[in-house]
Amino acid sequence: MDNIIKELTDKYYNEIVGLRRYFHKNPEISKKEFNTQKKIIEILSTLDLNIRKAAGTGVIAELNGKYPGKTIAIRADIDALAIDDDCGKPYQSQNKGACHACGHDGHTAMLIGTAKVLCNMKDKINGNIRFIFQPSEEEVADGSGADSIIKDGGLENVSAIIGSHLWQPVEFGTVGISEGPVMAASDEFSIFIKGKAGHASMPHQTIDSILTASQIVVALNTIVGRDVDPMKQAVVSVGVLKSGKVYNSIAGTAMLKGTIRSLDENVRKDVFDHIKKIVEDICDMVGAHCKIERNTCTYVLSNDPKVTSIVLEAGKEVLGENAHEIKPFMSSEDFSYYLKKVPGCFIFIGVGNIEKGIIYPQHHPKYDIDERALSYGVQIMSSAALKLLSKI
CATH class of the missing domain: 3.30.70.360 (Alpha-Beta Plaits)
Incomplete structure (x- = not known):
């Protein structure tokens, strides 16, 4: 199964990178992700998914496997920060005052890639996989996008949820997966x-x-x-x-x-x-x-031990010992809203690379990522979702 996921991820890799650059070039801030929503729906409409708008500017798409079973959710946040982009790359933001300086462009692209991979494996899936493209993670003081998704039925019948963050403090080629409190x-x-x-x-x-x-x-x-x-x-x-x-x-x-x-x-x-x-x-x-x-x-983001052990297993199959436990961060995330409702796991995908000059932290105008991390992000989330359907 993991070989199939790897082959499919490789097949879609260039498209995933292209999507990440598109979203980076066309960012939209919290609660204004209208064109982002439109683009996501446009791409997902080519797949065998049940798609609907959610939480105003978000999207929920569901893949129904060939056989009945539980429902696992995978979440990506889609909003940008209200700052100017200074990454200096061809895909630098064209929208003044909006910048994907926290990796949400990559999160969106990875979840689309994960949806493509898993749709190709529909005949092997027992259960359902729900893809949640969540708006408004950055501006939670005015209303959490996660809370809005939950109120819009995003977690109905969900047995477990996973999510990830492209994280500059973590070195490229590694991923942090730990149980218990991981974000403040x-x-x-x-x-x-x-x-x-x-x-x-x-x-x-x-x-x-x-x-x-x-x-x-x-x-x-x-x-x-x-x-x-x-x-x-x-x-x-x-x-x-x-x-x-x-x-x-x-x-x-x-x-x-x-x-x-x-x-x-x-x-x-x-x-x-x-x-x-x-x-x-x-x-x-x-x-x-x-x-x-x-x-x-936000609440303390605390990963469920059982779900985390399964996700870590998937991580090790992709990266070996480079998938490991990680110390908590004092940053916060409204993914914690989901974990108040259902068990889940939030992982940190390393994108920092000193040799490539990828040294700027989240929320810095020059923030960028090592795009190769998008590949193992898709692989881990795809594998983890399938494992959770059979083990949770």
């Missing part, structure tokens, strides 16, 4: 401070919101080092601080936004409680008022 939960927090505005020359008549916000930023950086168990992991980062309009006035209001990352739900709660206490105490000390809001973006 992500929370967005917003802090609104109301002080007292006034003239910069008379600070004694004011309550300086910028100074207050600055004290809060410094204090928040003590949480991980002093309030979190050293044997556990967390990240607290402030990414936005907005206040003031003119140089010679003391601002009366300030706004901060940041993120919490954690691999443990208790740590997640404790960190936010510490943020709340620090903000309230500092504001109380200077006489300012505050409001704190928290928005849950």
Whole structure:
């Protein structure tokens, strides 16, 4: 079976690379993936699949095997980031302010390739394989695309789900497959401070919101080092601080936004409680008022042990010992929404290659991949799906 998958992947490889470059050249940001959706449907319509639009700009396509059985889902995210592309390649983005700097172009191409491979093997399949092309993974604060897919029936009758990420920190030629927590939960927090505005020359008549916000930023950086168990992991980062309009006035209001990352739900709660206490105490000390809001973006992404063992088996058949366990990352992924509903496994496909200059991390304008990784991504997902149908 694995030899057949390899032969079919080789057959479609150039097409898969071409599709990855097409999507890279024509990216669309979250919730606006209309042309991407159209292109996916256009290609999948040539295959023996049941296809429908889902979650607004997503696509769900289902392959029904020759024989009855369970349903396994494979997911790819399709949206781009709202940044300018600077990869300098012929396939650089033509859409200003949109860039596939996180590998979703490759994810989409790999899932199309996987669909082509498995459609060729329909007569050997017991059960169904559902291909989920999910929108809006990058902008989960405004509504997770995974959550929208679930609400649109994407996981109905699904016994297990798998997904993958082309990952620059992992070296080309290797793949990371581990059970348990592998990606962090992500929370967005917003802090609104109301002080007292006034003239910069008379600070004694004011309550300086910028100074207050600055004290809060410094204090928040003590949480991980002093309030979190050293044997556990967390990240607290402030990414936005907005206040003031003119140089010679003391601002009366300030706004901060940041993120919490954690691999443990208790740590997640404790960190936010510490943020709340620090903000309230500092504001109380200077006489300012505050409001704190928290928005849950993703959950801890925890791979199911049984599903992971099967996926790792498929990985080893493709890459040998170069398919191995991997340490968790503090990045987050809304694939975690699926894993709250059904068992599954999320894997990391290595695309980093120093010799080829592929050194830029996800979300960098120069991000690119070693496209040869697309081949073993398709092989592993195809093999894993078939193994899951017979073993889960």
